[in-house]
Amino acid sequence: MESKLIRSCSIWRALEVVGDYPTLLILEVSWLGGKRFDGFRRRTGLLKASLSNRLRRLVEAGLMEKVQYCESPPRFEYIMTEKGQGLYWVALMLLRWERRWQAPGKIVVELTHKNCGKVFDPLPACGSCNGEIDPKEVDWCEGPGLGMMVPLYSRRRRSKDAERKSISLMDQAAQIMGDRWASLILRSIYTGINRFDDILTDTAMATNILSERLVWLEEIGMIRPKQYNTHPPRYEYRLKSKGVDYYHALVMLLKWGDTYYVAPEGPPLLLSHKVCGGDLNPQVICSECREPIQARAVTYKISGLDDVATTAGLPD
Template identity: 70%
Template sequence: MHGDNLIRTCSIWRALEVVGDTPTLLILEAGWLGARRFDVLRRRTGLLKALLSDRLKRLVESGMLEKRLYETSPPRHEYVLTRKGRDVYWTSLMLLRWEQRWADRAGKIGVILTHKPCGKTFEPTPACGACNETIDATVVDWKPGPGVGLMAPLYSRRRQQRDSSEDATSLFDEAARIMGDRWASLIMRSIFTGINRFDDIRRDTAIATNILSERLAWLTSIGAIRQVQYATSPPRYEYKLRRKGVDYYPALLMLMKWGDTYYCSPEGPPLLLTHKACGQPLDPQVICSECRKPIRPDEVEFEIVEGDERDAA
């Protein structure tokens, strides 16, 4: 057992320190849709100027965006995704997949994706890199890796809700609210790894008791988890995934892959995954649902549509 001020070493935690923030996710989404300049980013995200400036600065400092001069008089800049920024694409696709399956999209924009190599509209699909089969949380085993250990969490202060205008739009609004709240994502990480009782989750995440209670109640209210009583005197509960929660797993899985790439400890990844069906180490991929080939950002065309149009399509 470890002290309350330490948490289990986690590539997800390190990744969330960079992208686990709703405004940041909105900026990255806008970047994928082609927005580069400040005014366009502001219109696309609906973020207030000061908040947008702050997050753009952080993304440049973290190596996710490159700030480029495109006009000298007066000086004007645009923000271009780096290789590190582009590598978050699979995580974004899994957020989009979850949003399209589970969130209320009434009155919101949607997107139709076309995979250029096969020419078909598709749903981004999580798959095992070894056998190409579709994966979810129920078919993955895990064990501690060489980089497992304890770390002191970094608690940078950020708003829980985004500051935005009334007409702001997002392709993965509800999904971004989960990943944009790092406490909620860490709770989901714990439950995915078999830690589902209140005190155990608190020890695993170092989340303050009142914050943990609030986030568990919120995740329950949106249908991601459910509360199950396991003792009566006094009443005690554990938290189990509902199907909506199980379906969020690929987003965290791709985030972990990205975190292992850019924020892994020198000893190696903290977690080793195995695909039960083929028995091979899991190298998660995002593939086209139609041709089953891995998805590359430059091989995807997108069409922005209103929610009703997307449903009709």
């Protein structure tokens, strides 16, 4: 039987690594200063076997390094590598989206930029003009690395009860990115592919999976169906405002994927900013001083989370 082919895409390659809700929970704990197995388990609510499996994958993918800190008995810490820290802008966009679109909860996060000393909001900005990115003002064209590839999807299930014991700062945002199928559907819609059969071809996912994820994305307010044919009824899927705003998280994931998983020929997708006419080169900047945000230049003040320090951040 002939294999289905999909567009090569840095988002697809990146999702093979981080398109998993438990993995995103672990990375979040690491951003908050977690390093040890028991701490990861307590904060994520993952079972030991599931946590061990995800930590092993993160080490194999080069996002974390397993470092021994005690010889007898042997004990290890998991330290985020430079590659792992490259996902920081993705994490900030997930947190930004969560704060904008989810009902206020008991957990409040305040970010302070050490460089300017001010509490700030992370803003998605064009690397050419420093203007805030509006998804409607972004053009795209095929890049030198565009091609067709056989999708080798690893088996994953949507996160269920064990993982729902966790308390995440970016819960629904991480659920969406942690569900690779949902993210691939959004990727298709962002690039103008919005009819069922066309999305099916673009993602090569099973029909039942596509139907299920479209229903879920509609239920959580990301998309809306619009009928374009009566007999038989056919629909195309349009983004709602909540879905449009999620673009910033995926565009930062695209940038990370282009950095670590791009083809030798170059990126498969080129983005430009209509406002300035330059390359988009997305970045996350401080709302106060307009400088690019680096992980070690941010501290977090968190209230409502008992087992995380009042202030936290990566060491200088």
